Amino acid sequence: MTRGGQGLxxxxxxxxxxxxxxxxxxxxAAGIGVLLPGLTGRRIGVMAGAVLFIVAAALVAYARRGRYAALARGAARAARHDVLQDRAVTVRNWRRGHGWWLLLAFLAALGSSYAVPAAGGMLLAGCGAGLWLKAAWLGRRERAGEALLWVRVDWLGRGAGRPAGKAVKAYRSTGVAAGDAAPGGGSRRRTAALV
Known part of the structure; x- marks a missing residue:
């Protein structure tokens, strides 16, 4: 970074x-697990998995919303020399830093299918759905405030960390046209150029 700029x-x-x-x-994991009869049987496993899916999605989607909202309200405008990280780099850093955890979670979900078929896999899928819901909620806040929210890369720490963790002191903001990701973190839709 030049002239005191931060990576965001x-x-x-x-x-x-x-x-x-x-x-x-x-x-x-759920697809493989449903092939196993398990100790409880498939029907109970799938029903338990459905409950776990809903509970996990809700918990992940609503966890720490107050902290996100407080950081968003206090967001300062990004400086001219701050460097905005590409969406692909952010995603790659997170997945690289959490690769072993993802593998262990997958193996645990598979292993749990010997007791309760498909339930562990549906729990994992619920966590993923909850993250999508949380990102969509952030996207609505960004559109309403007409400002994208950014966090300093060094505050995220190793493995891309947590964007509302204790190390994060404040967010920065830019206009909605900044960076290569739309509000909510999805890729921007490319519009065809007029000829």
């Missing part, structure tokens, strides 16, 4: 980075 990552992109791997690993 989009808050919504960090939140959303774990959604797809948790969702797909959960779906795979």
């Amino acid at each position: 990552a989009r808050v919504a992109c960090v939140v959303r980075a774990g959604a797809a791997p948790l969702w797909w690993l959960g779906v795979c």
Whole structure:
């Protein structure tokens, strides 16, 4: 960084980075797990999994919303020399830093299917769905405030960390056209150029 600028990552992109791997690993684990009869039987396993999915999605989606909202309200404008991190880099850093945790969670979900078929996988998928819901909520806040929220990369720490963790002191904001991700952390839709 030049002239005292900071590296900034989009808050919504960090939140959303774990959604797809948790969702797909959960779906795979549930799909494999439902093939096993388990100790409880498939029907009870799937019913328990459905409850776990709903509970996990709600807990993850609503966790620490007050902290996110407080940091968003106090967001200062990003400086001219701050460097905005690309969405792909943010996602790659998060997934690289959490790769072993994702693998262990997948194996645990598979292992749990010997007792309660599909339940562990549906729990994982629920966590992924909750992250998507939280990113969508952040996107609505960004659109309403007409400002994208960013967090300093060094505050995220190793493995892309948590965007509302104790190390994060404040957010920065930019206009909605900054960076390569839309409000909520999704990729921007490319519009065809007029000829």
